[in-house]
Amino acid sequence: KKLRIQRNREYWIPKIERNMQRDRQNTLALQEKGWTVFRFWEHKLKKEFHTCLEAVVEELEQKKRK
Template identity: 40%
Template structure:
């Protein structure tokens, strides 16, 4: 499939995609605030999680469905090699970072964009369950 934008226009469009304060990050922030969690947003640490609950050593990632490959192997792959490589590299990096953080004693929670948008209570319950587990 041919891109509908020129190379310059595509570059401009892509430059507008944020990595911080995205809509799903702000939803997670609201959820954590609603359950009175002490959290740090975008901490400067290995793996760059979106949030950490320092006292419990819980790292939270909010993953966009497209960028992080939700059901990637069940769907038709992107036609352009660039996008295929981008998404697959993100997926490999996500697994590696989660594994490394767990080795360092962190619990890692990853939430998909569609869950944050449509299943808030499920996300909150997972966080509360993890907090409870880490207290014992």
């Protein structure tokens, strides 16, 4: 994927920036409604699944204690 970004930077850089802005807006909207938002990169889920799962379980346990 890095090779594609290097070849077509005019397309990829603005696209990624728009995606990040959209994600921030969506996260804020969901948080305002009381949701907790997790974002995990696909490669992190594959390599560190238990770490991602622990983050979710920890959040659920904290919510349960409240």
